[in-house]
Amino acid sequence: MATPTGKAGEILDSAERQARRRGYNGFSFRDLAADVGIKSASVHYHFPTKAELGAAVAQRYSERFMAHLGDPADPEVAPDALLERYVAAFRRALVRDRQMCLCGLLGAEVESLPPKVAAEVRRFFEQNVAWLAAVLSRPNRGAPGNEPAEARALAILALLEGALVVARTLKRDAVFDQIAGTVTSFAAPDG
Amino acid sequence: MATPTGKAGEILDSAERQARRRGYNGFSFRDLAADVGIKSASVHYHFPTKAELGAAVAQRYSERFMAHLGDPADPEVAPDALLERYVAAFRRALVRDRQMCLCGLLGAEVESLPPKVAAEVRRFFEQNVAWLAAVLSRPNRGAPGNEPAEARALAILALLEGALVVARTLKRDAVFDQIAGTVTSFAAPDG
DNA sequence: GTCTATAATTTGATAGAC
DNA sequence: GTCTATCAAATTATAGAC
Numbered sequence: 001m002a003t004p005t006g007k008a009g010e011i012l013d014s015a016e017r018q019a020r021r022r023g024y025n026g027f028s029f030r031d032l033a034a035d036v037g038i039k040s041a042s043v044h045y046h047f048p049t050k051a052e053l054g055a056a057v058a059q060r061y062s063e064r065f066m067a068h069l070g071d072p073a074d075p076e077v078a079p080d081a082l083l084e085r086y087v088a089a090f091r092r093a094l095v096r097d098r099q100m101c102l103c104g105l106l107g108a109e110v111e112s113l114p115p116k117v118a119a120e121v122r123r124f125f126e127q128n129v130a131w132l133a134a135v136l137s138r139p140n141r142g143a144p145g146n147e148p149a150e151a152r153a154l155a156i157l158a159l160l161e162g163a164l165v166v167a168r169t170l171k172r173d174a175v176f177d178q179i180a181g182t183v184t185s186f187a188a189p190d191g
Numbered sequence: 192m193a194t195p196t197g198k199a200g201e202i203l204d205s206a207e208r209q210a211r212r213r214g215y216n217g218f219s220f221r222d223l224a225a226d227v228g229i230k231s232a233s234v235h236y237h238f239p240t241k242a243e244l245g246a247a248v249a250q251r252y253s254e255r256f257m258a259h260l261g262d263p264a265d266p267e268v269a270p271d272a273l274l275e276r277y278v279a280a281f282r283r284a285l286v287r288d289r290q291m292c293l294c295g296l297l298g299a300e301v302e303s304l305p306p307k308v309a310a311e312v313r314r315f316f317e318q319n320v321a322w323l324a325a326v327l328s329r330p331n332r333g334a335p336g337n338e339p340a341e342a343r344a345l346a347i348l349a350l351l352e353g354a355l356v357v358a359r360t361l362k363r364d365a366v367f368d369q370i371a372g373t374v375t376s377f378a379a380p381d382g
Numbered sequence: 383g384t385c386t387a388t389a390a391t392t393t394g395a396t397a398g399a400c
Numbered sequence: 401g402t403c404t405a406t407c408a409a410a411t412t413a414t415a416g417a418c
Contacts, residue, residue: 182342
């Protein structure tokens with residue numbers, strides 16, 4: 001459960017980078033090996049199969065992502081600020097990292113994933129929706145809105161994952177901001 | 192430019208089905224050949240390279256999709272009805288076909304696509320946004336909304352592409368409907 | 383932990399007979 | 401148009417030396 005350091009950590013870093021650019025079927029053990037300066041056979045020492053490596057990458061990604069979001073009920077942070085933090089996490093993937101959200105890309109190709117990897121992607125979405133629903137349920141700005149918190153949480157997740165896909169394909173970062181600007185529609189349906 | 196029939200058409204059908212389930216790197220010429228009952232060498236007769244096949248699949252998909260949407264300015268059809276038609280097209284991919292939107296999946300893995308395929312995906316998104324913006328600009332229900340029509344068009348496209356990813360990964364069709372139910376937030380910001 | 387060597391399979395693609 | 405035959409390269413993975 002502890003985050004691997006050393007070569008194992010480097011391999012996870014490289015795999016995450018490649019998966020977030022080219023998808024699960026878009027990188028090989030040789031790519032990773034060359035990237036971290038060992039031979040592909042040595043990668044198998046750290047991660048016996050690609051499925052296990054993929055699951056480890058997704059698990060670490062989810063843990064980091066949720067840890068960065070923090071406690072959705074933290075009384076020190078207003079719901080609006082938490083939502084801004086959420087949007088900023090996706091924006092950073094696009095603008096700073098020039099990458100997809102790992103699970104947005106893996107989710108798109110979910111039918112071609114080993115079961116263990118698909119399960120991790122599912123978990124990521126479930127945790128994201130739970131976090132968002134918790135934030136949206138907090139009493140604050142505007143009214144609670146017509147749609148239940150879970151529906152609005154799902155919509156925000158889908159909107160931002162889709163925003164990355166569209167903005168990256170159109171090669172226009174501004175597209176993300178245009179889309180993200182509509183998130184307030186869900187946060188405060190009264191407007 | 193004419194839509195291929197016969198074996199070429201069958202190959203396109205098979206390739207589209209596979210690409211919408213497993214992505215561009217998730218199917219091979221041999222898969223397609225077995226599917227349509229020929230040998231993989233014969234597939235190359237119809238489509239010399241995988242990149243050309245991929246581009247042809249995406250182009251045919253876009254043409255069909257836009258043709259199905261119809262004229263966004265058709266005075267016989269209300270803007271609301273056109274938006275419903277748009278949402279229904281995505282819903283059909285999920286519920287009836289059990290597939291992704293082709294360009295939603297390809298867009299997610301855009302960095303691993305041959306340039307000609309990526310260009311077709313870009314075109315699909317551009318045409319979709321233009322169609323949606325035309326519908327949203329028509330005078331009708333509610334007010335024009337705060338956000339410009341293009342921003343709302345991008346948001347609807349992103350929302351629905353993301354909805355397919357999330358619903359398929361969570362294996363819950365109802366998730367799509369929950370998300371799609373929020374589309375009216377963009378159509379009529381006044382509620 | 384990393385290496386060499388290699389197995390076993392799959393991939394996109396071509397040449398040439400029919 | 402489709403076939404057989406084949407290629408060169410790439411893939412995941414294993415065995416065993418160091």
